[in-house]
Amino acid sequence: MTSTPTIGVLALQGDVREHAGALERAGARAVPVRRRSELAAVDGLVLPGGESTTIDKLLRIFELDEPLRTLVAGGLPVYGSCAGMILLADHIEAGIEGQRTLGGMDVVVRRNAFGRQVDSFEADLDVAGISDQPGGAPVRTVFIRAPWIEQAGPGVEVLARIPARATDGSPVRVGAGKIVAARQGRLLATSFHPEITGDARVHALFVRMVAAG
Numbered sequence: 283m284t285s286t287p288t289i290g291v292l293a294l295q296g297d298v299r300e301h302a303g304a305l306e307r308a309g310a311r312a313v314p315v316r317r318r319s320e321l322a323a324v325d326g327l328v329l330p331g332g333e334s335t336t337i338d339k340l341l342r343i344f345e346l347d348e349p350l351r352t353l354v355a356g357g358l359p360v361y362g363s364c365a366g367m368i369l370l371a372d373h374i375e376a377g378i379e380g381q382r383t384l385g386g387m388d389v390v391v392r393r394n395a396f397g398r399q400v401d402s403f404e405a406d407l408d409v410a411g412i413s414d415q416p417g418g419a420p421v422r423t424v425f426i427r428a429p430w431i432e433q434a435g436p437g438v439e440v441l442a443r444i445p446a447r448a449t450d451g452s453p454v455r456v457g458a459g460k461i462v463a464a465r466q467g468r469l470l471a472t473s474f475h476p477e478i479t480g481d482a483r484v485h486a487l488f489v490r491m492v493a494a495g
């Protein structure tokens with residue numbers, strides 16, 4: 283691999299441009315991926331936020347679902363944010379009838395876990411591998427109709443949980459203790475959207491995972 287990895291952003295639906303921008307800020311070359319042939323040219327792939335039910339349907343229509351399952355099983359580094367986290371989960375709760383995931387991560391994900399669109403929120407979170415680095419600060423996170431990880435298998439490394447108290451000291455009412463960032467081998471998933479905050483540290487972590495091969 284050259285020193286600048288090429289990372290695809292699945293461009294069927296969702297906030298593709300924001301992820302591409304964050305990847306470029308983190309030192310990668312970002313390319314949109316819509317076709318099977320484009321998958322062959324990437325060193326890693328981002329599954330963006332959006333609507334997992336729609337992305338699932340489009341993956342099947344564009345016949346990308348099986349090739350992607352094969353690539354994930356073969357060790358392609360993949361980062362899924364929000365809807366992308368749902369797509370990486372082996373099991374889904376509160377999906378719509380017939381909704382499928384690509385899978386790869388040994389987790390049970392709960393879709394729309396924090397409530398409805400109006401329950402979207404921001405928080406400063408400690409994320410392992412980022413905020414615990416020398417000089418690291420908590421990560422500003424944005425949750426938009428987000429999922430959480432309900433259960434994680436033994437091979438899954440938990441990187442962040444919702445704290446019991448908000449930054450202002452008030453108790454967190456929904457989701458305290460729930461897993462919102464995790465890693466399993468070359469797969470990375472966050473419930474939140476780091477691509478829209480201007481902080482590229484989560485993307486930089488993924489770029490390092492891709493560069494490590």
Ligand SMILES: NC(=O)CC[C@H](N)C(=O)O
Pocket residue numbers: 330331332333334335363364365366368393394426427428429
């Ligand atoms: N911001 C998001 O990606 C929301 C995810 C969406 N609620 C879903 O189920 O796919």
